[in-house]
Amino acid sequence: MTIRKWGRAAAGRALIALIMVGALATSAWLLVRSPSQAPSTVAAVPVDQQPAGNAASAAGPSVLEVSAPVQAQAPQEQGKNDLEQWAAGLSGALDIPERALIGYANGELTLRKEQPDCHLSWVTLAGIGKASSNHGRYNGDSLNADGVAAKPLGAVPLQGAAGEAASEQRSGPMQLTQAEWKKAKGTGNPQDIDDASIAAGRVLCAGGTDLEAGQSWWNAIDSYRNSDLFRQQVLGNAQLYAALSLAPEAASSPSTRAVRFALDQLGLPYVWGGNGPDSGAAGFDCSGLTKAAYDSAGVSLPRTADSQFRTEPPVPSGAAPKMGDLVFYGSPATRIHHVGLYLGNGLMINAPTTGMAVQIATYHIAGDDYAGAGRPAN
Incomplete structure (x- = not known):
């Protein structure tokens, strides 16, 4: 406690x-x-x-x-069209752009294969995306059809302190540092929501973490960003997304x-x-x-x-x-x-x-x- x-x-x-x-x-x-x-x-x-x-x-x-957030409606490992339909059905209720929602789902699906015992949920990634960049909308633009920020997303104001080492500067929709990207063996583009979500998932799951356990989930978010406010924002929004994924009709x-x-x-x-x-x-x-x-x-x-x-x-x-x-x-x-x-x-x-x-x-x-x-x- x-x-x-x-x-x-x-x-x-x-x-x-x-x-x-x-x-x-x-x-x-x-x-x-x-x-x-x-x-x-x-x-x-x-x-x-x-x-x-x-x-x-x-x-x-x-x-x-x-x-940890409650269990959410899980995306199924099916074809691209099925994933797009899943995202289209939830995007409006959750107020998450479809392309960002697909990225979070791809993060869960990838980690489900790589580290099944981690139990990473897309709602955790969505909570991080909301707290980090408002799902890629921080600079006023949405992600394009390929899942990349129309304008590169640098560190949000007040987040990158003066004198911060270059390796600690954050960027992209998940606000990953260069060190985190390297640790996660990130490939592709940290400005891309798919690549960034997978990298963020690897950071969260590092060391055999089980995100279904409350204390482990809490510790993982704390390691991702040492800020109690950030942790609360991630928890609160992830909990909301999980609840609405099961009852999207309640969104309005x-x-x-x-x-x-x-x-x-x-x-x-x-x-x-x-x-x-x-x-x-x-x-x-x-x-x-x-x-x-x-x-x-x-x-x-x-x-x-x-x-x-x-x-x-x-x-x-x-x-x-x-x-x-x-x-x-x-x-x-x-x-x-x-x-x-x-x-x-x-x-x-x-x-x-x-x-x-x-x-x-x-x-x-x-x-x-x-x-x-x-x-x-x-």
């Missing part, structure tokens, strides 16, 4: 639209607490009752138990759109009373995040965690939450002090408390004050 504490980000939206994974080095950082420590809590007052300038709040859960639902919005806010700072950059704040508080997420999907929620708990349709007691459900913490009899957005696989997206960033956490652990879930929309 690991617990991550993120500092404030100074750059507003620097970590949102195109997922500038290196921004953590200049705008926020992570502090690690002992796994034996419980999540910190401080006294809280509902946002609409709190005096201006008082940033105190109730801490939300910040424990993240390591896990308000709950899925709310989750997509929340994933794009990972790394922004907790700001008491914050409604996000679109409203002039650097970040969000817990209910500001859930309200903004559902506002983006056309569903209006009350502003505070307690009012959201008391107005939104409850999930039956004992039933597991579904993707997009609101998960609440506190006392139903008195006051709910925290809310997050359920992602799936036991995970939620939330803005925990002052001094921490919007992040993924395990939604329910022993000893917490989980109060139940609500379902604003299907």
